[in-house]
Amino acid sequence: MMTAIPPENILNRVLSALRLSPLERVRDLLMLMERCSLRELQEIFPHIVHYIFGVNGNPLGWGLRTTTPESGMNVYKTLEQFFGVCGPWMIVCHRLLAEQAKFVIDISLLPVKLVTMLQTGQSPMFYSDLLNIDPEKHQVSTLSLNSFDFYMLHFVLHGLQPLHSIDPVAMQIHNTRSKTVYLMLVSEYLNNFLPLFPDARIEPSYFSGGVKAPQPLPTQSLQPQRQPRFIRIPSSYRNGNSSGGGSGGPGGGNISPQSMSASVSAARNYAWRSESVLHFFVDIWLRYDVESEHHLPGSDWVRAVRTLVKQIHFFASTAPVDPTSLCSLRKLSLSMVKGRIYAFLSGLIDRWPLDSSLLVVLELWLSYIQPWRYTMAILNSRESGQSYKPAITSAYDAFIMDNLIVYTHIFMQLLPQFGRLDYTVYRNCQMLNRLAMTFGDQNLADRLQRFERLHSGNSYGFDSPHRQTHLLSKSLPQSAQWSSMPKLFSDTMRADMENFLFVISMARNQVLREVSRLRMEILEKQRLEGFLKNFLHRMWNEPSQDETLLADVSRVPEVLRQCIDHLCRAFNLDQANLSMHETLPEECTLPTSISANNRSFFNTSDSLLDTSRLNPRQMSMNASNLTAAIDPALLPIQTGEITYLVRRLHRISDAINQKYKIQLQSSYERQDYFGSLTRQLLLAPMIEQWFDKRDGNTDIRERTVTARISLRPLASKFLLSVVACFMVLGFLFLGSALKGLGTLVALFMGYVLLMAICSP
Structure with missing residues (x-):
């Protein structure tokens, strides 16, 4: 039997272990935590959490957001197992629940919008018994959390760290869309605590106790003066059908444990962790003020938010067939997201750089507006290997009407961004194709057009960005507010879409000419080199730069043709009109060449020699041609290596x-x-040339090799x-x-x- 560690040494031992390499650190911590008593665990727990997430120290922490299978499979697997839902760390969090231990976190670590909500008393009842009030300032200063909530809140906050602006390795990992430990854990936690299937078991399921003891309700000044505008909590939910995780449930302060029935108590023990996870992820991530913050969030975090959105769609889709205590929470989840997603997406699009990373923002938006892609039927079809295209039925009409502004206004906000992309680049064509395929679905386009004509859509239900608050002014009636907004299917928008598609059509024709030119150049070069050299080259060498460029560019015309077809169908446009213009307007002039020189950082065309002659349209088009030139020896490790x-x-x-x-x-x-x-x-x-985005802007860096x-x-x-x-x-x-x-x-x-x- 192991002997207990002297209390005065335990903290020093833990701090020493935290300074070791990742594998040794996990090994020593496992040994120490097994030998600790609950009181000792309670003492060291917050220190370990702070080290994990770099609170008041190194922002990288344990490197959850920079560790990938490519960077080290052993470390990746070790961290994955240690922090998994059934891993040793989650077991420690649940061991401390039995002691009802409280851990304090300063609200200054939270997003500004969430802090304002807590200070003004407009927060959901979930937070009612978590708040601690500073007696001198008479304001909320800290939150008291149990061990599970303390860890989960820090985990969610860690995603907001702009690591791409701090560490070059993080920037490279996030730009290549690698799967980090953090992204894997986000998916695992959400799948576990917000399950799709009503009969799913939330792990770990064998801990005892777990609901925080009731606390007195906060002072009256902190209570909302009216029902929260965006979060409507059903009375059954407030009365204990689904309790507030570490908070002890929304009604935890009024209902004593002795008065609860056994079934309600069991329901509380089952559902409170799901409520905590839902509130922390949604309230913290979707209340991040993109417009006001100095640094843009990392693209890996936007991918994590997309994982959250998809899982909430899954979670909410089974509410009609869920007889458990999670049913009320499933119904509440989508309304929580709906109140904040518009401002969040609008702020991201306004500030996001115009490069290939825009795809992560586009995917997030498309995932939210297509809930029919995240249902039980979709999962069943994937498991069976069948091809299944979900239908947009009348069951989704209410969602589309409630989120009409997210469909229409975000589309109109994105269109100018897409108008500045270079469509000789295949990945840009892929982005446009994703957008065109979604809105080219006739069922969706018809519904959007019909709902706009009916002046439907709840414009009150959105936390709108500052620049559009005048559109959602409370001084106007709802019908007047909606009618004053620009429409997606208006005559003006149809004209803008026709001009946009004309530019796309001209880009396609130009690419076809360039494909023909590149083929002729390659054939002429091969003829001059002779048969022997070409034969040896094909036997031993990879395709040349020209051949690789030709292979990429050859795919572009067909993708652009599909985009034109989809968008013409969505907006009832005649493709014949796109070829009526004989010349391209000056402001729509496209780049003149997509030769191999475009692989360098700058377009070598004459239009760049005198930038004073460029109009804004031409400057943005030239900027879209910029691509990084990287030393081949420093490229990311490939699967074939x-x-x-x-x-x-x-x-x-x-x-x-x-x-x-x-x-x-x-x-x-x-x-x-x-x-x-x-x-x-x-x-x-x-x-060697690359983009440097560490200060929130896209700067050019170069080095001679x-x-x-x-x-x-x-x-x-x-x-x-x-x-x-x-x-x-x-x-x-x-x-x-x-x-x-x-x-x-x-x-x-x-x-x-x-x-x-x-x-x-």
Whole structure:
């Protein structure tokens, strides 16, 4: 039997363990927590939480938002298991519930909108027994939370940290849309505590107790003077059908445990964690004031918000068939999101940079306005492997009417952004296609048009951004408010859409011409190089830059054609009108070239030589052409590479390049055969360029890179398999595996020498 650790040493032992590497840290903490008493756990618990999420310290914390399978599978798996819903840490949180331990968090850590709501007494009843009032200032100063709520609140707040502006590694991870530990835990927590199926079991299910003891209600000055405008809590919910998690339920202050029936008490123990998770995620994330904050949120956090939106759709979809205590919470969840999503999306779109990362904002919006994609039938079809397209039935009419402004005004807000994109870039065409396919659904377009004509839509129910508060003024009747707003299907909007589609049509025609030109250039280049060099090139090398560009650009015309078809159908436009204009207006002039030079940071066309001649439209179109130029040796590790070898070979290559930098560059510049041979083996000099978004703006950074050696190809799984095959063949036919390896090396050297002869 393990001996207890002396109380005076436990905190020091924990602080020492927290300074270790991730694997050692988790191992030592597991050992310490197993040997701690509940009182000792209560003492160390807040310190560990603060270290995990970097409160008052390193914002990276334990690196939940920077750890990916690519960065280290062992660390990723360890953190995933440690913080999982059935992991050791969640068990510790539930062990402390038995002691009804309270932990305090300062409200200054919360979003400004949520703090204002708490200070003015307009908060939902969920927070009623969490508030602590400063006796001197007579204001809410802190929240008292149980262990589960304390951890979960810090977990949600951690997503708001602008890590992409603090750590370059975080910026790279978030831009490549890698799956971090944090995103995995967000999905796991939401799936567990906001389950789709009514009969799902919320884990961990074996803890005892768990509902916080009732506390006196806050003073009268903190009570709402009227029912909260956006959150209508059913009376059955307030009376205990679903209790307030760590808060003890909305009615926890008025109902004593002795007066509760056994069934109601069991329902409280089952549902309170779900209520806490729902309120913390929605109130904190969707009350983040994008317009007022200095830093934009990271794209990984926007993806996490999308996960929340999708899970709430799943959660709310089974409310009609749920007989459990979660039924009231399911009905409440969508209305909580609806009151805040418009201002949140509008603020994001206003400030988001016009690059490929706009896709994460677009996906978030499309997920919210398509609840029919997140139902039990969809999950069943995925599990069975069947292709199932959900229908937009009359069951969703109420949702569309209540959220009409989210459909129409966000679309109109996005349209100018899409008008400034470069549609010679395939990923931009994909974004437009996502938008066009959604609104090209005739069932959705007809409903939106019909509801707009009826002047429906609840314009009161949205927490609108500052710049549009005049549109939602309470001084006007609701019908007047709605009629004063611009309409998506008005004549003005139809004209704007026709102009937009004309630009798309011209971009498509230009791409078709460029595809033809690129094909002719590649064929001419291959003819000049000769058959032998082309044959060897295809045998050993990857496709050239021109060939890769051609493959990407060739997909663009068909995608743009589909976009035009969808949007013409949605807005009842005649495609014949798009070809009636003979010339493109000056302000709609498109980029003149999508040659291989567009892979560099700047468009080399003459229009950039004198920026004083550019109108705003041309400047925005040129800006949309900017793409980062990255050293191939520094690209993210691919699935076809061995991670350990890539990193080891990079360190070796870097050491060689640092030591022989001058010699390598001079050899590369020689004009004799030795120089030609060197150019076959080294990476060419380049100017490395990238976007820096750490201060909330998109700035250009560049660095000159000289000729250098790169051993990274040796980490390719394909190359290693070729080596293994030659060694096996050498063993079978030549009697030695080394002879097979030597044959491969000889073939490679012969290829390099021959290419050096053929190259200039």
